[in-house]
Amino acid sequence: MNHPRPFSPELSQKIESFKSHAKPIKLGRIDFDNKLILAPMAGICNIPFRVLMEDLGAGGTVSELISCHGINYGNARTLDMLKIHPRERNVGIQLFGEDADSMAKAAEVAESYGPKFLDINMGCPVTKVVSKGGGSAMMKEVQKLAPLFEKMRSRMKVPLSIKIRTGWDANSLNAKEIINIAHNSGIEWVAIHGRTRTQQYTGLANWEFIEALNEDKKIPLIGNGDLHHPYGVSERLQKTGCDALMIARGALRNPFIFLESLDPTYASQKRSVFSGADYWEVIQRLHHYCSESFDEERTVLVQLRKLVVWFAAGFPHAAAMRGQIFATQTVDECMKIAEDYFLSLGGSQKFINYDEVFMSSGHG
Ligand SMILES: Cc1cc2nc3c(=O)[nH]c(=O)nc-3n(C[C@H](O)[C@H](O)[C@H](O)COP(=O)(O)O)c2cc1C
Incomplete structure (x- = not known):
């Protein structure tokens, strides 16, 4: 197992500051x-x-x-x-x-x-x-x-x-x-x-x-x-x-x-400090863990696609990106779409409608 690439100094600093609580x-x-x-x-x-x-x-x-x-x-x-x-x-x-x-x-x-x-x-x-x-x-x-x-x-x-x-x-x-x-x-x-x-x-x-x-x-x-x-x-x-x-x-x-x-x-401020660029770093790390855990590209792709789409929930134009992601057939294509999308977000805030039903079935 290789170590994942460290997060950028900006994201690491945010993470450490929350972890101090x-x-x-x-x-x-x-x-x-x-x-x-x-x-x-x-x-x-x-x-x-x-x-x-x-x-x-x-x-x-x-x-x-x-x-x-x-x-x-x-x-x-x-x-x-x-x-x-x-x-x-x-x-x-x-x-x-x-x-x-x-x-x-x-x-x-x-x-x-x-x-x-x-x-x-x-x-x-x-x-x-x-x-x-x-x-x-x-x-x-x-x-x-x-x-x-x-x-x-x-x-x-x-x-x-x-x-x-x-x-x-x-x-x-x-x-x-x-x-x-x-x-x-x-x-x-x-x-x-x-x-x-x-x-x-x-x-x-x-x-x-x-x-x-x-x-x-x-x-x-x-x-x-x-x-x-x-x-x-x-x-x-x-x-x-x-x-x-x-x-x-x-x-x-x-x-x-x-x-x-x-x-x-x-x-309590209900605003996030995490930017589109931070999400993109997180997705790259997820990609690293998926690639070392699963032998088949198809499994990596299936796992990445669903998490990229969920992570985008509430950001602008997430629905259009979802359509593109689910049409991808390779991990490289999926990562390219995710990169373009999350890096284009800048400091956009997420607005999730928590009243809408989200995943209403599971095993527990
Ligand atoms: C997709 C999905 C899969 C789940 N799988 C399990 C499971 O394997 N074992 C389990 O105990 N609970 C499972 N659950 C239930 C969750 O652990 C949790 O109890 C439930 O979703 C309520 O918590 P939440 O409102 O934070 O989602 C699952 C829930 C979902 C949505």
Whole structure:
């Protein structure tokens, strides 16, 4: 693995100045650089995106969900997903599955790849996963949880965490019961997305519910849901009883969200210091990480195209650029369009309409 080209002195100085507001935290046995963690996202939280977000201030990261059965069958593509970059310091691997034996066996394999922790996906609402008893369906069979947690822990040394929803539906908001089971079974912390499985991604994350869980908790809690912009994150940071916060979709339209949320005075101004030229540097670094992580040009192109388009959201003429980018067939073409576009932006500000629905499906 080669080192990426350093950021320019101007961008490095901006990054360092935001990072000076970061306070390291401890969740259970694990140290993180700050309270803002990149949430797991299928198809997105692979090595390039995770490393990039750590470079840009994420206090920690979690992989996309990885099938315990794929691991146990020795599926080459699944095993590839377990890999970690030498530059990653605060990464966890998220597993999904349903039965204790398969999860415990896979945990042992996943741990051998060197993550800082392992996490169980107990929030995925997707039918293919829940119909087998995995993801958020695990919240319906609470009697199975303690034996599963304990079996997994008996096969691993790094800490084990879980990521849940508020409950299966509005009539079964059982997050508190699950958090208690987790505490009694040696789980290190619980991350909670403030929606039920039935809600999928509709409505708003229920932060009142999350904050109420903080009142008599015995185990660290990470709150998650709808923290879409630095202002919202910073406001939540100041009033939350959560030990940390997780950000998913917000990082796709603003790769600087972790940095910009760290300084409350700056976040409250709702203006960004990051220019089109800064975005172009970030895209070049992403290109570097994609090229060293993926063997096939097509995979690099697919990953780059979607992130370039998301990063442009809210900048002038982003829609026209999106059309051009999706027509590209080579990485060079894609990078040329991105360069021309972002360098032409000068100091233009981003104006994202946060009321518009953005990515309303996912695996947690
Ligand atoms: C495209 C996408 C993929 C996701 N994949 C996962 C996943 O693999 N594991 C998981 O626990 N949650 C997954 N999630 C859920 C997010 O981690 C997070 O809980 C949810 O998006 C709410 O946070 P946000 O409002 O900051 O996006 C995914 C979400 C999206 C949008």
